[in-house]
Amino acid sequence: MALSRAAIVDAGLTILDEYGLGDLSMRRVADALGVQAGALYYHVPNKQSLLAAIADQILSSLPTLPERVTSDDGGPGRVEGTQRHLTSWAHDLRAALLTHRDAAELVASSHALGLGSVDPTAEGRDLLARTGHPEPEATVAALLHLVLGHVVEEQTRAQMHALGVVEHFDPALAERHFRVGVATFVRGVAAVG
């Protein structure tokens, strides 16, 4: 099979899951594809753009929010609906990140650098804008940071635990802390003004 950008991204994702972000090198990706490292640069400009493409692939599995909010007429259930949707957006994002090793760190750096074509905040921002929130941009950015920061820590600690660097790690506790953090923020979103 001929080398292609898609095949490179795919091999990269496999190596990410198997060896982690720290051991994801261009040479290793090339090896997995039975090719010299230099060959990759015919299909991908550099390592960072490859990492961004892998981050995009991971984010592309994010479910789309139901559009119920749009058809809502602005009655008393509007704010509660927004809260629910924002909360499930955060939990969906976490779930998507947990499906691949070091995904949170990868997505966080790709997002900070402004690379990557999949914007995970798009849905949440639209949701807030539709419901008339005065600061959709800053609000969804803050929630994204909260989610990414939590999952980065969660995935790092889980790996250290798996590697025997004991440091007791309780997945259920991590999830509860996540829920509390998201709920706290979403309460603040509801209490605008």
Next chain:
Amino acid sequence: MALSRAAIVDAGLTILDEYGLGDLSMRRVADALGVQAGALYYHVPNKQSLLAAIADQILSSLPTLPERVTSDDGGPGRVEGTQRHLTSWAHDLRAALLTHRDAAELVASSHALGLGSVDPTAEGRDLLARTGHPEPEATVAALLHLVLGHVVEEQTRAQMHALGVVEHFDPALAERHFRVGVATFVRGVAAVG
């Protein structure tokens, strides 16, 4: 002058400010001290612990919260005082991070790895615990993630802007978004139950 752990940390911090985290290598630190790279390993076990020590140094400049809350008798001003203190804690942390290049990224990874002896969440957690908040741990962790995530992005974008990768960057807008994000979260903290 004889080589020492403190001198190495100091040289590392200088290199961080001058060249950034990506160019902070053991060899470069050794060069700055006029010594072979291997010599560093007599004073520091590895690069990660050096980075953690630099992160600690940066965090040690964090101002201590006034203890007013403790002497408060729990009257009607208690919650407002907690909100104010939590808000200023977040802003102080951001200010401390902005004094050194890539400080947010450095502190974030040091914190995620559980390295570093300075815990930036200690004060905020105590504050919440004293005021009877049911979830001090999860709450302060979420706020820390929000702050770190924001400043990582802020510092990354500022550098890319400085390097001419235009991508318009407005420091004032970044600060406003930070304020909005923190205010939103703190509102949610106040609305517990």
Next chain:
DNA sequence: ACCTGAACACCGTTCAAGT
């Protein structure tokens, strides 16, 4: 057009040997 082979300029870390 696409890939190889080989190089360039780096890394973190280890360790015998010197002082």
Next chain:
DNA sequence: ACCTGAACACCGTTCAAGT
């Protein structure tokens, strides 16, 4: 005790040369 010199096993990226 503390540091040098040199090595080991890697990196990302470039580029002439081949097909």
